Amino acid sequence: MTGVLEIRDHFQSEFDRAARKLPGFESTRKAAMERFAALGLPTGSEEAWRFTDITPIAETQFKAVTRPGDPARVADLARGPLQACQIAFVDGQHAPRLSKLDLPAGVTVEPIPFRDASIEKHLTKLAPVDGRAFTALNTAFMRDGACIRIGKGIRFDTPIHILFLSTDRGAPYVTHPRVLIVAEEGAHVSIVESFVGISGVYLTNAVNEIAVAEGATVEYTRVQRESHQAYHVAALQVRQGRQSVFKSHSIALGAAISRMDTGTELAGEGAEVTLNGLFEGTGRQIVDNHTFIDHISPHTTSRELYKGILGGQSHGIFDGRIVVRATAQKTNAVQASRNLLLSKEAIVNTKPQLEILANDVKCKHGATIGQLDEDVLFYLRSRGIGLADARRLLVHAFASEILDQVSVEAVRAQLGGCLFMMVH
Amino acid sequence: MSATHDLLEIRDLHATAGGKPVLRGIHLTVKAGEVHAIMGPNASGKSTLAHVLAGRDGFVVTKGEILYKGRDLLAMSPEERAREGLFLAFQYPVEIPGVGNTYFLKNALNAIRKHRGLPELDAVEFLALVREKARIVKIDENLLNRPVNEGFSGGEKKRNEILQMAVLQPTLSVLDETDSGLDIDALRVVADGINGIRGPDRAMIVVTHYQRLLNYVVPDKVHVLAGGRFVKSGGKELALELEQRGYGWLEEKAAAAP
Numbered sequence: 030m031t032g033v034l035e036i037r038d039h040f041q042s043e044f045d046r047a048a049r050k051l052p053g054f055e056s057t058r059k060a061a062m063e064r065f066a067a068l069g070l071p072t073g074s075e076e077a078w079r080f081t082d083i084t085p086i087a088e089t090q091f092k093a094v095t096r097p098g099d100p101a102r103v104a105d106l107a108r109g110p111l112q113a114c115q116i117a118f119v120d121g122q123h124a125p126r127l128s129k130l131d132l133p134a135g136v137t138v139e140p141i142p143f144r145d146a147s148i149e150k151h152l153t154k155l156a157p158v159d160g161r162a163f164t165a166l167n168t169a170f171m172r173d174g175a176c177i178r179i180g181k182g183i184r185f186d187t188p189i190h191i192l193f194l195s196t197d198r199g200a201p202y203v204t205h206p207r208v209l210i211v212a213e214e215g216a217h218v219s220i221v222e223s224f225v226g227i228s229g230v231y232l233t234n235a236v237n238e239i240a241v242a243e244g245a246t247v248e249y250t251r252v253q254r255e256s257h258q259a260y261h262v263a264a265l266q267v268r269q270g271r272q273s274v275f276k277s278h279s280i281a282l283g284a285a286i287s288r289m290d291t292g293t294e295l296a297g298e299g300a301e302v303t304l305n306g307l308f309e310g311t312g313r314q315i316v317d318n319h320t321f322i323d324h325i326s327p328h329t330t331s332r333e334l335y336k337g338i339l340g341g342q343s344h345g346i347f348d349g350r351i352v353v354r355a356t357a358q359k360t361n362a363v364q365a366s367r368n369l370l371l372s373k374e375a376i377v378n379t380k381p382q383l384e385i386l387a388n389d390v391k392c393k394h395g396a397t398i399g400q401l402d403e404d405v406l407f408y409l410r411s412r413g414i415g416l417a418d419a420r421r422l423l424v425h426a427f428a429s430e431i432l433d434q435v436s437v438e439a440v441r442a443q444l445g446g447c448l449f450m451m452v453h
Numbered sequence: 454m455s456a457t458h459d460l461l462e463i464r465d466l467h468a469t470a471g472g473k474p475v476l477r478g479i480h481l482t483v484k485a486g487e488v489h490a491i492m493g494p495n496a497s498g499k500s501t502l503a504h505v506l507a508g509r510d511g512f513v514v515t516k517g518e519i520l521y522k523g524r525d526l527l528a529m530s531p532e533e534r535a536r537e538g539l540f541l542a543f544q545y546p547v548e549i550p551g552v553g554n555t556y557f558l559k560n561a562l563n564a565i566r567k568h569r570g571l572p573e574l575d576a577v578e579f580l581a582l583v584r585e586k587a588r589i590v591k592i593d594e595n596l597l598n599r600p601v602n603e604g605f606s607g608g609e610k611k612r613n614e615i616l617q618m619a620v621l622q623p624t625l626s627v628l629d630e631t632d633s634g635l636d637i638d639a640l641r642v643v644a645d646g647i648n649g650i651r652g653p654d655r656a657m658i659v660v661t662h663y664q665r666l667l668n669y670v671v672p673d674k675v676h677v678l679a680g681g682r683f684v685k686s687g688g689k690e691l692a693l694e695l696e697q698r699g700y701g702w703l704e705e706k707a708a709a710a711p
Contacts, residue, residue: 412557
């Protein structure tokens with residue numbers, strides 16, 4: 030495939046040119062770039078990319094951003110109920126003017142490069158670059174991003190908003206946002222990560238690493254609303270200590286092609302994870318969600334529910350793998366993939382996988398694919414509710430199981446307004 | 454509207470259900486203020502008639518016409534019929550997970566009010582209305598907050614239909630075997646609910662297999678449907694005769710017809 034070879038050379042030459050100016054992590058970057066050069070971009074012959082054809086990404090020459098985007102042009106997008114505690118980036122670069130951080134002692138939010146050397150030890154340690162071309166690329170090029178540390182025993186209730194805004198720069202460009210969240214022992218925090226773009230062709234290649242220490246709780250809400258001409262590839266890797274809680278709500282609405290890999294290691298005894306996802310496709314969008322829950326220690330719990338709503342000629346993918354290792358006795362794992370097809374041309378592939386190596390566990394999983402129920406639609410219409418409203422009501426009802434669990438009210442309200450435009 | 458106005462006029466209606474001919478020439482005139490009972494054995498076409506009136510897909514009218522308030526009913530969408538005051542109480546009400554009962558009913562009422570140029574009710578006004586009606590049909594208030602019909606018992610589903618009827622105040626109600634599966638207490642509650650909305654400007658078509666409900670909801674006219682046609686029409690005493698003699702003698706009559 031010539032496209033793949035070309036993009037490898039393209040990023041290699043970009044790296045050779047830019048490497049000296051990138052902040053720190055010199056040897057890590059170099060090693061990551063070597064990984065990427067060896068791997069190249071994934072193709073459909075790899076099982077993990079079987080349904081997601083990224084040829085459009087491989088065939089586009091995305092340029093690095095040299096001049097930052099104009100924050101004034103996207104200032105409106107940075108306003109909202111979450112601006113009270115927000116770190117914003119425009120076209121991948123930190124935008125102090127759109128950021129506001131009033132933090133108590135023990136909570137730090139800062140852009141790369143980090144002043145706090147103690148957290149550097151976590152960076153690049155959680156998200157592996159082996160076999161992950163996009164993560165390798167991010168690690169080689171990472172320049173801007175946020176690091177959040179919640180100190181031992183601190184409970185911080187205000188949601189911290191990490192906002193990545195992308196503008197239309199006329200020509201295709203790439204950003205490699207990097208986020209590291211460290212919740213120390215017993216800490217408690219709510220993070221919202223948003224990716225927003227109105228128009229323009231760009232590639233967001235994001236990596237997020239989250240360390241949840243013993244007894245800590247992290248609630249993580251992610252909203253992906255990229256430009257519909259853009260591409261979004263993201264990896265989120267979590268490591269959880271004893272009795273820790275990680276709750277994720279991942280909402281994917283934008284981008285022509287989006288791919289999100291979410292992984293968590295339940296490394297400490299009694300750790301709990303909830304992975305909720307809602308994805309929506311219209312037009313020819315491809316929305317791909319891969320998750321991997323690794324039950325390593327005993328008495329660990331995972332609950333996973335991903336719901337897809339697919340209209341037009343869109344294509345949704347859910348691939349959820351759960352491994353219960355022999356060391357993880359008394360594990361509880363529940364996984365469900367539910368999908369709603371709104372048109373005849375829409376496609377969904379769902380692949381729940383459960384690999385159980387321990388013998389004293391409770392696990393179940395299931396997947397469904399359905400359409401709006403004609404009998405229910407008729408019932409609603411027979412009460413005077415118009416067809417479009419009836420469809421909207423039912424799509425909303427389908428999504429509400431996920432949306433109702435999002436604890437950040439500002440996000441719930443925003444999603445209620447922008448979801449389901451496609452239902453006609 | 455005058456009390457003698459023809460609310461509904463069905464002329465020589467032929468219809469198929471799932472491709473098979475079911476109705477073979479129905480004639481019926483319903484005036485405002487009247488209650489008509491349509492009785493008949495199983496598979497005689499009672500539910501098909503109810504669904505054709507409400508506009509359900511899959512039921513195809515092959516001949517004849519239906520005028521509702523002087524307009525061509527068959528040209529109207531299901532929602533338009535509802536907004537013009539037609540209501541079907543379903544034999545098997547569906548469950549709608551994720552949609553709250555009150556929220557659903559408020560949407561329905563406001564869609565109808567909007568169509569009629571009336572101001573929409575806000576949440577507070579609507580809640581007061583729905584609570585009052587819920588008391589009348591003896592529906593537990595916590596059922597109002599649950600998803601529509603989800604986990605409701607058979608009797609609760611039927612009462613929920615009557616609650617909707619009481620809130621939407623339809624001009625023409627079609628009750629499709631609303632009495633089936635009800636115990637005697639529930640039957641009385643449902644009958645009270647139905648009687649509660651009877652009035653000189655409204656009409657009802659009560660579709661039933663048994664005479665039982667008609668002890669409480671006394672009809673003006675009774676029609677016996679067999680083999681897709683009305684084989685006998687009469688006053689309320691016809692229902693009692695059917696109770697004693699069964700449908701057999703009329704089915705033979707229907708079979709003998711050309």
